[in-house]
Amino acid sequence: MGGTGGPSQFVPMPTEGIKLLQGLYREPTLENLKKMLNVFVYDPSTMTEELMAARLQNMLARRDYLENFVKSLAANPTQFPDYGHRLNEIKAPTLVIWGRDDRFVPMDVGLRLVWGMPNADLLIFGRCGHWAHWEHAERFNDTVAKFLS
Structure with missing residues (x-):
């Protein structure tokens, strides 16, 4: 959802994480996956070898998805449409x-989303990258469950 708020006003686009993701999708190797996951989360030590192997296997099982993503980059290189209006x-x-420390979609994009929606609330996790549901699973799940009830 981060792309719907447009580009970051503070971080050059594409971000470090997006560049690594694009490289991974163009060349899906374990080495490229590790590079991407090292900036995907705040603490990369939580990324086990088993998790990385499973992610790579899932990616390789859908090469058509990877190819379509690369084609979409060629058609729309910015990849950050602005629906703020x-x-x-x-x-x-x-x-x-x-995640306060998101290196894929910077926090100012989240602030812009919340600012634009009249009934939006924002929860920011510190010491957290792009995968808040992974890095802060218990608090994330509790918060979402309360929000939905």
Whole structure:
């Protein structure tokens, strides 16, 4: 969802993480996956060899997805459309969760999303990258469950 808020106003685009993701999708190797996951999360020590092997296997099982992603990059190199002018149309209560240390989609994009939606709340996890649901699973799950109830 991060791309819907447009590009970051503070971090050059594409971000470090997006560049690594694009490289991984162009050349899906374990080495490229490790490079990408090392900036995907705040603490890369949580990325086990088993997890990385499973992610790579899942990626390789859908080469068509990887090829389509690479084709979409050629068609739209920026990959960050700006729908900020339409965010006010989202009237439903919305919970935006962000990792303060996200190196894929910077936090100012999340702030812009919340600012544009009249009924949005923002939860920012410190010491957290792009995968808040992984890095702060218990608090993430509790927060989402309360929000949905």
